[in-house]
Amino acid sequence: MTQKLIVIGAGMATGRMLETLVEQHADFDITLFNAEPRGNYNRIMLSPVLSGEKTYAEIVTHDDDWYTASGITCRFGERIAGINTAAKTVTAENGDVLEYDKLVFGTGSNPFMIPLPGHDLEGVIAYRDLEDTQRMMDLGEGNKVVVIGGGLLGLEAAAGMAARGVDVTVVHIMDHLMERQLDEAAGYLLRRALVDKGITVKCAANSKEILGEKGKVRALLLDDGTELPCDLLVMAVGIRPNIKLATEAGLAVGKGIHVDDQMVTSDADILAVGECVEHQGAIFGLVAPLYDQAKVAAQTLMGQEAAFVQKELSTKLKVTGCDLFSAGDFAEGETREDIVFRDPARGVYKRLVLENNVVVGAVFYGDTTDSNWFFGLIRDKTDISDMRETLIFGPNMQGGEVDPLQAVAALPADAEICGCNGICKGQIVEAIEGGATTLADIKAGTKASGSCGTCTGLVEQVLAVTLGDDFVVPAAASVCGCTELTHEDVRRLIKSQGLKSQDAVWQQLAWSTPNGCHVCRPAINYYLIADWPLEYQDDPQSRFVNERNHANIQKDGTYSVVPRMWGGITTPDELRAIADAADKYNVPTVKVTGGQRIDLLGVRKEDLPAMWYDLNKAGMVSGHAYSKGLRTVKTCVGTDHCRFGTQDSTGLGIKLEKLLWGSWTPHKVKLGVSGCPRNCAEATCKDVGIICVDSGYEVSVAGAAGMDVRETELLAKVPTEEEAIAVTTAYIQIYRENAKYLDRGYKWVAKVGLDWVKEQVVDDLENRAALVARFELSQSIYRNDPWAEHAAKADAYQPLADLTLEAAE
């Protein structure tokens, strides 16, 4: 008979357990409760989400479809309030009482909050879940944060916020950072790397009190009287197993819920997995052992034999640019010896601790390529007497091998490749023999490299070794020949490493050319403008000629000039000025463009500044008809004149154009606004199209009418003009912040998915407002007329010298 299984907590441990149950078609009727209003996601990837390297959507491990397909009843956002072990029932928060045959605890831990005076002020948070992460992400540039705790979590939080331009101070009570995993030397290097990222680090600092104002945090006060002002205070000082519910239910608990090797608690029908567990006196704070526990628990539930065994663990810090690894025990001792290697110029530090010819601990900073191999030595207690001389140089130096692939080839089948998921080389090879040929196949088949991802390179090497020539390491298309990085990589690194100049990009990202090429330079210039509008100064020499000369170059080297006509509206005076300019500068062709503007074609470069000056004088500015930026907003006549019009489409078009003009975008952006569904402005094939209807505004995006013809897709229907403008602005900003250079909106939306865009700019109002604010910030610099600026530099448009006369002499 189908048994009723109730699971408390949709965390990383229970997620893995459910997977195993579902894969093996275990006969259970499963109900999953979670206090967080969502299902399983990869909690350890919150740090990359915080730093902007990943989105929340990318770290969801089980989506609605999976739960539905697996027949699991989900009660997300609902906490279990009590358990009656005698009656075998649980009580949900809303009072529902449910019966169970088997119950599994996966309640994780609670972040520990130091009970400093003021710890309950608004704005004092922990770093545990998506809500905390969101709070930190919402801070915005220039705000101040204090992080208490210089351990793994605190530093990841600090680095993530610093990458977003937040002013971060880390306060750590010990003399060096991550003192439990690192020795002083490595701690020092780490500290230096963080300081280089703009983070202030205070070690040996004792917090005394959290100061507030009107119930909200204002500053942290240290013992020595220093006050550190902050808008948010993040406490990341440790975790405590979440055992309240278990204690109340009368289960045996110590620091955590007591379990045996089968993950069964003191009640035979109740199991527990994850951080809430205590096993042989140990509690757990990393996913690798939790995943093992999860598998054992699933097997126990299915009546199979299995036992959980504790293993050596290693630590890695997920902060871009801080490669760090530590494992085992590296305390000094009488019987212990050290092997230390330093390369200060490269910022590399390696230390091995030996005891009786066995490696018992390892700390690496700056170069962690061989860390898995050393970890293997620690775990397997390998006798290293034979390779002692060259041990510190890693596997390549042993037995004369120099090829990393050979080193991987030499690994035994039980060498662990993926620490998070406990996947050994043998399992990967098996998957390959079973038909897997790509990293994605391996990930799907074995989960290797599916969690924190630091072993991806190693998995690829196993693929390469096993498949031989059949395997080509998949190189995503790089930006250009100057780098192997993709556009996405470059965008991410510019943000996370805080690169604010082209030189910094070439230097830090190891460009192979001194200053890029015609392909990467415009892209990098754009990314820097988009990410650091206040700090980065535009480089005209990295722009295509059209954007440099603020006019379109034609095939004969002459230019075409298009003045802005807001929303397609003009006046007799403007028309006269255009006609005069056409006469004065011998414009051979005057044409009305597809975007309802007037194009003056065939202008000589030397004449551009004078012509701009004349058009400026008549009140007109550049139409940016040449730019990767906002071009035109096409409109119909709307309510002003049309008998069908429902709203003032022309007025809205003008408002939008005045708001958005001058902004630089990954590719050109065109808008259309129609006053009713007859759509005379052809709004449904624009980057953003708005159709006014009786009840409001339909904002749709991702259309195109160029090489590809695309109809827009509905992004949102909103009741007011104000909201239509906000949604449009937020959409353009999120496109500016995320798309690859030269991807039109429709291409980008196809990559990220319209649903994601909707979530970001329609559903999440706070995020929408933040996007609009960032757009406006950028516009405070870029909403100006390049013609006016350049008319003043008319000299530069003339030849440097004229030698025709001298030569004639």
Place this chain on the structure above:
Amino acid sequence: MSWIDVGHIDDIPLRGARLVKTPAGCVALFRTSEAEVFAASDTCPHKGGPLSEGIVHGRSVTCPLHNWVFSLETGAAQGADEGQIPTYEVKLEEGRILLDTAALSARAAA
């Protein structure tokens, strides 16, 4: 050789170019780094694109019309494309750019 002062290096934007009119047609002066200037024809052998409007990178320039790339040192087209632009002697003295007009008029005469 007949060196003529045509201007100061700072009149040319870094990684940019300016034109000099000569009897032999327009010559483009390219500035590749803080203190390095090259002189070459402004006219792309492909379809006549104005090379002085191209993006200057390393010691090369990319034509703005169809992206042919030319070495400023040798004038040779790079990569798969074939072609050559004439290059001219130019030197810098205390920031002043000196162009060898002898070569230019000689070319015009030839």
